[in-house]
Amino acid sequence: MNRCVLVVVVGWLAAWQSPSFADPPASDKELVEAWLKVSRQHAEDYTFHPVAAPNAKWTLLPQAVFRHSQPVRGDDIGAVWLWIDQDKRPAVIGSVFAFTHQGDTRTVAHELHSLASQPIEATWRGSARWRTKSSGLAWQPVPDAPPAEKTPLGRQRQVRDIARRFQAESIDHKGGRWELRLVPRPIYQFDIESPKEGLGGSLIVFSQGTDPELILAVEARRVNDEFHWHYAPATFSDYSLKLRLDDREVWSRSEWSSNRDGPYWCDAASQERLPDKSTRKESTP
Template sequence: MLILRLMGTFLAVGLAFVVPASAQDPAVPGQETTGRSKRLFDRFDQTAKDLEIQSQDGQVYQWQRTPLFRFSSEGNVFGSVFVWQTPSKRLALIGTIGSIPINRQDYEFVELHLLRPTPIVPMTVGKAPRKRWMPAVDELELKTVPSAPAVSTDSGRRLVQMRGMARQFKAEMIHKGQTNHLRLLPQPLFRYQDSTAEFDGALFAFVWDNGTDPELLLRIEVQRENDQSVWKYQAVRFTWRQLRLHHQGKPVWEAEEFLERDGVEQRTPYLTGLTDVIPE
């Protein structure tokens, strides 16, 4: 189940399908061919394109027009998941632009998570009341993967290494007092193109058994440290619910329930909320 809580309203819908970007033509959103779905997906593309995201060190984050995937739920809830990169092609931000029906009216929602541990220029999202986002970055520093292998010089071998390291992590989501063990998808949602032993990384997804919509993302990336390449990781929340992450049985990260989700001003790396009414 994909469960969204937006503006204080619980909405539960069964996830019909999720289509990886690698399996689709960007001109044909997901598997939907209706005029309504195309209109919505085109709108999401435009909303994402119009977002102006810039770091305080002067880097303009570049929207990658091909989504990681698009999803549709029983013809009612639609969304596209995108990434933004730095000019040097490092991951900077990931986000979903989507729509959800409330009282027979489609509303657009935005869900963003800053990835790069550098402050951004404060930005506003949506129509009145506009959300103002000034995310703190203290918790975004990537951590060294414990007992990680030496970074291979072979691209295929590095993917095997990243998949192996991802399997060492276990994720849990706490919902209504119940602990749910999340399932790791075997293939990454995203991997850097033109990777090298000094520039490689991927995004892995942990999903609820009720669906294939990511609840927690795991970023694994090569970074330089003390003149050598090392493997680092970053946990990325993609839900308002409480999350926990373990590495080989040891707790390494936790995120409490996101209580600020309805606020007009948000200072966390994760932003979510309704942003606009979509005309008929």
């Protein structure tokens, strides 16, 4: 995600080089848990649906699919959330994270990417917030991939093999390059019980430290009477990105600029202070 450019922030563009979320200093754990609770509250207040079907609300998964903290540079604390459709297919992925603004006040930012096949609309706390003009992903066949296996376990093995064929890098505003790390396990896997267009798939993360920079969707999609593997990249960064398949560039995206009707959008939502410790409730995504 690499800190999408926010109008309210100046100079907040440093790349993450942080320790694993799983190992924050003991003194930071309470702070991390408190702001993760804020992340959950913000995510729960979103409603997403296709523009053409306002009553077809998508479901927020009960647990975050990825968590991250950055106590060294940027001071970010947040979680990645996923909304799915009735077939369990990913529809929207979003990060809600907080970074220090002034004193004990933090700016809470939202970063969203549509994964849907049609234009979508987002409402947050009763107000329209984001409306896309097109589908969120552009699918491409995975070359030289075998047809999708019939069993979920077999398809999971195939996804792991496919993921290892990809490499990704980010390029910052000064031309610095970072080879992104393939997170070993997909952050989400799904199987469609009554397949028409597809059998199922996975979401794969390429990260810089613990910071998700690029989301790679991999899905077994119908081609005539068979199901073949396809991929679709989704940016989660304000930096330029490049994706390679078998060491050949297959996708790139230049630095992001604010676009409220595009498939990727990021903005500051609020500035908040944590309540007094005595009033906090323990809740971790």
